[in-house]
Amino acid sequence: MSRLLTTVLAAAGLLSLAACSGKPETPAAAAGQPAVASTSAIPGDFGPPQGEPVHAVLTSPPNVPPPVHRDHPAKVIVDLEVIEKEMQISEGVTYTYWTFGGTVPGSFIRVRQGDTVEFHLKNDPNNKMPHNIDLHGVTGPGGGAASSFTAPGHESQFTFKALNQGIYVYHCATAPVGMHIANGMYGLILVEPPEGLPRVDHEYYVMQGDFYTTGKYREKGHQPFDMDKAIDEKPTYVLFNGHEGSLTGDKALAAKVGETVRLFVGNGGPNLVSSFHVIGEIFDTVRQEGGTVEQHNVQTTLIPAGGAAMVEFRTQVPGSYVLVDHSIFRAFNKGAMAILKVDGPENKAIYSGKEVDAAYLGDRAEPNLHAVATAAKANAAGTLSKEDQIAAGKQLFTGTCSVCHQASGEGLPGVFPPLAKSDFLAGLGKDELIGIPLHGHTGKVTVNGKEYDSVMPPMSQLTDDEVANILTFVLNSWGNPGGQISKEDVARVRAQPAPAPAAGH
Amino acid sequence: MAARRLPALLLLGAAFAAPAAAADYAALPGGTFASVLPADGKAAPARIAPFRLRTEPVTNAEFLAFVKSHPQWRRDRVPAVFADARYLSHWAAADALGPDALPAQPVTRVSWFAAQAYCESEHARLPGWYEWEYAAAADARQADARADPAWRERVLAWYARPSSTPLPAVGGAPDVHGVRDLNGLVWEWVDDFNALLVGSDSRDQDGADKLRFCGAGAIGMQQKENYATLMRVAMLSSLRATDTTNNLGFRCARSE
Numbered sequence: 001m002s003r004l005l006t007t008v009l010a011a012a013g014l015l016s017l018a019a020c021s022g023k024p025e026t027p028a029a030a031a032g033q034p035a036v037a038s039t040s041a042i043p044g045d046f047g048p049p050q051g052e053p054v055h056a057v058l059t060s061p062p063n064v065p066p067p068v069h070r071d072h073p074a075k076v077i078v079d080l081e082v083i084e085k086e087m088q089i090s091e092g093v094t095y096t097y098w099t100f101g102g103t104v105p106g107s108f109i110r111v112r113q114g115d116t117v118e119f120h121l122k123n124d125p126n127n128k129m130p131h132n133i134d135l136h137g138v139t140g141p142g143g144g145a146a147s148s149f150t151a152p153g154h155e156s157q158f159t160f161k162a163l164n165q166g167i168y169v170y171h172c173a174t175a176p177v178g179m180h181i182a183n184g185m186y187g188l189i190l191v192e193p194p195e196g197l198p199r200v201d202h203e204y205y206v207m208q209g210d211f212y213t214t215g216k217y218r219e220k221g222h223q224p225f226d227m228d229k230a231i232d233e234k235p236t237y238v239l240f241n242g243h244e245g246s247l248t249g250d251k252a253l254a255a256k257v258g259e260t261v262r263l264f265v266g267n268g269g270p271n272l273v274s275s276f277h278v279i280g281e282i283f284d285t286v287r288q289e290g291g292t293v294e295q296h297n298v299q300t301t302l303i304p305a306g307g308a309a310m311v312e313f314r315t316q317v318p319g320s321y322v323l324v325d326h327s328i329f330r331a332f333n334k335g336a337m338a339i340l341k342v343d344g345p346e347n348k349a350i351y352s353g354k355e356v357d358a359a360y361l362g363d364r365a366e367p368n369l370h371a372v373a374t375a376a377k378a379n380a381a382g383t384l385s386k387e388d389q390i391a392a393g394k395q396l397f398t399g400t401c402s403v404c405h406q407a408s409g410e411g412l413p414g415v416f417p418p419l420a421k422s423d424f425l426a427g428l429g430k431d432e433l434i435g436i437p438l439h440g441h442t443g444k445v446t447v448n449g450k451e452y453d454s455v456m457p458p459m460s461q462l463t464d465d466e467v468a469n470i471l472t473f474v475l476n477s478w479g480n481p482g483g484q485i486s487k488e489d490v491a492r493v494r495a496q497p498a499p500a501p502a503a504g505h
Numbered sequence: 506m507a508a509r510r511l512p513a514l515l516l517l518g519a520a521f522a523a524p525a526a527a528a529d530y531a532a533l534p535g536g537t538f539a540s541v542l543p544a545d546g547k548a549a550p551a552r553i554a555p556f557r558l559r560t561e562p563v564t565n566a567e568f569l570a571f572v573k574s575h576p577q578w579r580r581d582r583v584p585a586v587f588a589d590a591r592y593l594s595h596w597a598a599a600d601a602l603g604p605d606a607l608p609a610q611p612v613t614r615v616s617w618f619a620a621q622a623y624c625e626s627e628h629a630r631l632p633g634w635y636e637w638e639y640a641a642a643a644d645a646r647q648a649d650a651r652a653d654p655a656w657r658e659r660v661l662a663w664y665a666r667p668s669s670t671p672l673p674a675v676g677g678a679p680d681v682h683g684v685r686d687l688n689g690l691v692w693e694w695v696d697d698f699n700a701l702l703v704g705s706d707s708r709d710q711d712g713a714d715k716l717r718f719c720g721a722g723a724i725g726m727q728q729k730e731n732y733a734t735l736m737r738v739a740m741l742s743s744l745r746a747t748d749t750t751n752n753l754g755f756r757c758a759r760s761e
Binding site for chain 2: 084085086096125126127128129130149150151152153154174175176179224225227228
């Protein structure tokens with residue numbers, strides 16, 4: 001039987017060759033058999049469809065049709081209707097979407113590799129526009145586009161064999177293509193490998209798209225499409241599943257701790273490439289670009305416009321996981337956010353939750369300012385000693401004062417007065433002393449017998465704490481008389497009006 | 506196409522019927538015009554002879570009068586080769602308008618054959634694509650307003666409006682020629698709708714496919730305002746002469 005078939009096909013092949021060489025085609029070609037190509041020569045072609053034709057189960061996002069579970073190629077009939085309709089794109093904002101099946105993205109289609117797909121594209125009579133469909137899973141010119149160009153109120157049919165397994169984008173390819181896609185005309189078709197995909201607990205359908213409205217992000221009312229923004233590739237919205245909030249709140253994706261999740265993530269574009277990331281998850285497996293090579297332990301996967309990926313992970317810790325385009329302004333300012341809510345018992349061994357809530361001093365808490373941090377902690381705890389203050393003051397002096405007064409406290413002769421063994425300093429009252437870093441010092445001053453006439457600006461960036469520590473350090477260094485300044489002293493002086501320049505000297 | 510001659514033959518029989526009520530036609534000077542579909546397939550402008558164009562699309566009331574005087578175009582009598590099953594199906598009856606087809610609304614759900622027959626009853630014809638595109642380039646101030654962003658926005662805004670609400674009545678603001686409603690009300694049949702996708706250079710094997718595929722937007726995209734017009738070309742080229750749609754009407758033209 002199979003040998004006979006091969007013979008017939010070989011004969012048909014010879015005839016088609018003859019046709020190619022310009023000789024007239026014989027009407028008797030293939031002896032009544034349709035001139036189909038060989039079944040064995042083409043990878044992914046598992047022969048003619050068997051059994052009764054089946055109607056494909058189509059699902060609205062974020063749902064995915066159940067696995068095919070079939071061990072033979074079949075004829076699968078897909079009925080997809082194009083519907084132009086007004087829907088909410090964001091709270092209080094409406095947009096005229098063009099859809100495959102009434103949703104954005106369009107209905108999810110699932111077939112098995114080797115299936116013969118009889119595709120019916122219907123254009124709703126109320127629609128204004130002609131439409132067609134280009135399925136990236138189709139091998140043939142235009143991916144079906146030329147065969148499916150359909151006026152409003154009409155239906156087109158074409159048939160293809162799903163030769164390659166994978167997850168594929170489909171979209172409308174009627175001119176202007178960009179506008180048809182920008183209005184939401186895209187979706188995914190999954191071509192399962194013959195043995196099916198590994199079993200998981202949840203499969204979800206998520207598709208990113210960029211939208212261009214004449215009004216600003218979240219500007220209320222009906223918003224028309226903006227061709228200029230689309231050409232400039234400056235979207236108003238970047239969204240998962242076509243609407244802001246389509247996958248958040250009570251519409252969030254759901255899973256339980258310890259379950260496996262497979263996301264079919266597509267990107268309709270029309271313009272942007274997605275840096276798809278789930279905050280708090282690491283993808284155990286990614287089939288990048290929807291291909292057959294598995295990549296493991298992926299944080300962020302790139303999904304091109306007109307491309308898709310399969311992403312799998314196992315949930316370990318309960319909580320809300322945020323799906324984002326990690327080109328992150330799109331997430332927080334253009335809407336590219338969705339939520340996966342994972343319920344179940346905590347697992348503190350994997351993730352503890354918050355253990356410490358402590359003051360953090362930022363980049364000032366470098367090692368050389370460790371004493372400052374210690375003093376700050378001691379101060380907060382009420383155990384601040386004079387030694388803590390001196391240690392902290394020394395480090396603060398290095399940063400703030402030593403540029404002029406020098407680390408040795410000797411100053412620069414004739415320019416910056418010395419602080420070491422300073423008779424001037426020793427003669428100051430406590431409040432006068434505190435007033436110098438707070439208000440600065442301008443004018444003539446005689447220190448240890450030498451006259452200085454320069455300007456010290458107010459060190460208003462220093463806190464009461466810091467001023468107290470610096471002064472305590474200075475008083476207890478370089479042969480100065482000693483003493484201690486508290487932050488309360490500083491606060492009291494700061495509250496007084498500044499003295500007139502050079503007053504008292 | 507042989508079928509095109511048939512409605513003319515049919516109309517011979519109807520030639521003695523009373524002509525439809527006189528409609529207003531405006532004179533358009535024509536001249537050279539940079540169409541989105543270059544005359545030579547590359548860049549040559551179209552040459553348009555002076556012609557007259559109906560100032561408004563044909564209304565339900567006008568088409569009802571035509572159907573009464575030419576009963577072979579009633580929806581229950583028209584042969585299937587001249588109109589599909591949706592032909593005038595929003596009318597209450599074959600000879601009555603009803604609530605879904607108000608008298609002053611533009612008539613829609615008419616086939617190319619029916620539109621052609623109507624125009625002949627007005628001693629006119631359907632406009633050619635170049636004539637229609639040239640006329641629709643006008644706004645209230647100038648004959649070719651296509652470079653004005655406001656013109657493009659008005660055209661694109663209509664595409665963005667859902668068609669879930671009833672059509673407005675004809676009688677929008679007149680343009681510089683005194684013609685109304687070319688953009689923003691309904692699609693309109695043109696005489697040569699099915700020739701739009703065929704490249705004038707027959708060696709250009711891709712011609713028929715260009716507007717159907719991804720790369721199609723590149724055609725004539727020197728000016729992006731062409732987008733607005735190309736969508737109309739795409740719509741018209743998706744049709745067959747028997748097709749009717751909810752948003753497709755027509756108006757007539759006369760040669761000078």
